[in-house]
Amino acid sequence: MFVFSEEDEKQIEKILNRYPEEQKRSALLPLLTLVQRREKHVSADAMRDIGRRLDLSPAYVQSVCSFYTMYSATPVGKYLILFCINISCQLNGCDELLAHTAKKLNIEIGGTTEDMKFTLHREECLAACSGAPMMRINDTFYENLTSDRIDQILGSLD
Amino acid sequence: MTQILFHNINKKDLHTLAVYEKEGGYKGLKKAFAKEPDEIVEMVKASGLRGRGGAGFPTGLKWSFLAKDVFPRYLCCNADESEPGTCKDRELLQKNPHLLIEGMILCSYACKIETVYIYLRGEFYDLCEIMETALEEAYAKGYLGKNILGSGLNLDIHTHLGAGAYICGEESALLNSLEGGRGEPRMKPPFPAVQGLYAQPTVINNVETLCVVPYIVNNGAEKHAAIGTEKSKGTKLVSVSGHVKKPGNYEVVLGTPIREIIYDLAGGIRDDNKLKAFIPGGSSVPMLPADKVDTPYDYESLQAAGTMLGSGALIVMDHTVNVVEISLRLASFYMHESCGKCTPCREGTRWMWQILQQIQTGKGEASYVDKLLDICDNISFKCFCPLGDAAVAPVISGIENFRADYDELIEKMAANTAV
The missing domain is CATH 3.40.50.11540 (NADH-ubiquinone oxidoreductase 51kDa subunit)
Structure with a gap:
């Protein structure tokens, strides 16, 4: 059963205050984000809770949640690696580096390590093109990657 | 400056x-x-x-x-x-x-x-x-x-x-x-x-x-x-990326020749390679061949050259690139990002990706290029928003300017079949 924490409740109140009283469904994405960041996924239970708060049907919440790539139905690892494969990174050799990363973690692209530490995804442009090739791990951008640097970054994460 | x-x-x-x-x-x-x-x-x-x-x-x-x-x-x-x-x-x-x-x-x-x-x-x-x-x-x-x-x-x-x-x-x-x-x-x-x-x-x-x-x-x-050209006033931040020595964001006065942006500000092409193509305004605008490098970077000049200033992202490609590979990657992007609301964009971006994938992997036939252009024609200006129009830009401009890259892959296929 999903329950928001007291800390979350304070955050939710702050979020709801940003929008006009009669437009509280604007808080849908921020609330889904809150859940995704804490739980590493958004469960049907959490969607129902959010729907109740915002007067939205479970089906509606589900339809919005499934539209956006940053919400996942199953838990992602402690470190979510988003590896940019778009044009500027492609021109700078991201394909080889992505393959190197998958091999290093011993997972398929899109997969999660057994210890739930790393999830590796292909990602579209992340707006760091002048630092290509690049990846984002949780909230941090890592630019000008080489295979050595990737090994070093992965090794530095607990 | x-x-x-x-x-x-x-x-x-x-x-x-x-x-x-x-x-x-x-x-x-x-x-x-x-x-x-x-x-x-x-x-x-x-x-x-x-x-x-x-x-x-x-x-x-x-x-x-x-x-x-x-x-x-x-x-x-x-x-x-x-x-x-x-x-x-x-x-x-x-x-x-x-x-x-x-x-x-x-x-x-x-x-x-x-x-x-x-x-x-x-x-x-x-x-x-x-x-x-x-x-x-x-x-x-x-x-x-x-x-x-x-x-x-x-x-x-x-x-x-x-x-x-x-x-x-x-x-x-x-x-x-x-x-x-x-x-x-x-x-x-x-x-x-x-x-x-x-x-x-x-x-x-x-x-x-x-x-x-x-x-x-x-x-x-x-x-x-007073800054810029007659129709393009002020400056523009240009994100330069791809095969240049010094990628980065540069602020230029509108009307600055693209050559200056690539060779002076961004340090020229990596390994001093030959420039092949560039996309002047982000992936949603048509790419141009190297001989257009003296085009001034402003709204009207880029429009006259058959492309757009867009978001100000200058993506530079050297002679090692095959344009099909680039167009395929971008087709995959637009397929992924199409919201699915309008049929021409939802289905068309997928068809484009499938055909480009065939050509890239050596399974293309001579008729595929015309088929691609036909699909592009059926997407352009037929949707609620410009995503579909953006999706066809790298494909059409790639075919128009670099047909040889397509033919090379397709002919290779034909030669193999003949054997």
Whole structure:
């Protein structure tokens, strides 16, 4: 059963205050984000809770949640690696580096390590093109990657 | 070289209110408040400023289209920077958040707006935190909140994070997303200036566009209009990426030859290779061959050359590239990002990707190129929003300018079959 924490409740109140009283469904994405960041996924239970708060049907919440790539139905690892494969990174050799990363973690692209530490995804442009090739791990951008640097970054994460 | 946005971008701690003010920041507010709101709109019109997000629509004109006497009105700052090749707004948000806040305050005063939402792409969580800290500083100093500097203007600015959808950079999809919906575009008209956020009159401006406004208010419309070419006024941040020695964001006066941007600012092609092609305005605009490198970087010259200035992302490719490979990667991107609302875009982007995939992997036939062009023709201008039009740009321009790259892969296939 999903329950928001007291800390979350304070955050939710702050979020709801940003929008006009009669437009509280604007808080849908921020609330889904809150859940995704804490739980590493958004469960049907959490969607129902959010729907109740915002007067939205479970089906509606589900339809919005499934539209956006940053919400996942199953838990992602402690470190979510988003590896940019778009044009500027492609021109700078991201394909080889992505393959190197998958091999290093011993997972398929899109997969999660057994210890739930790393999830590796292909990602579209992340707006760091002048630092290509690049990846984002949780909230941090890592630019000008080489295979050595990737090994070093992965090794530095607990 | 004249710089409006980047002259002090690497100043230490510029992101703090104290340093921003020391650099002359927030001086525009008093100047603006001494004038009538309409005068500021006229000023921005006279400055010649055009939207820096992609479409290049005149900013002052956009502001003047707001439905008369309908309130409340909203400003949405488009910080959903997702156009492949583009990373300029990220640098502004990270290093100079108060410049954007000042620009938003000035726009709000001019347009009689009391609520602003900054729609940041979900992956900009770190920038959202920087922006929130800057907003707190601005509230504490009285630049936001009630009766700002005694002007009678009440203004609140909120951040709002997206959650991973390229389409939300399109203004009507952004509004749907901000209202808690799927990021699908709306039918236009009504335009946002008449019925935007919550069906109220709404201005939607890109980060860079709003960041230019303090310069105009501080220095006058004429000073801004004196920079650039006849139809392209001011400067533009250009994100240079790909096969150059010094990729980065560069601020150039509109009308600067592309050759200067690639060879002087960005240091030339890697390994001193030969330039083959470049995309001047982000992945959604047609690519050009190397012989167009002397084209001036401005709206009208790029249009005359058959492409667009777009978001200002200059993607450079050297002679080692096969254009099919590039077009395939971009086709995959547009297929992934099509919201699925309109059939031509939803189905067409997938078909394009499938055919390009066949050609790239050596399974192409001579008829495939015409088939691709036919699909492009069936997507172009047949959807609610320009995503489909963007998706066909790299394919059509690739075929037109680099047909040999397609033929090479297809002929290789034909030769193999013959054996």
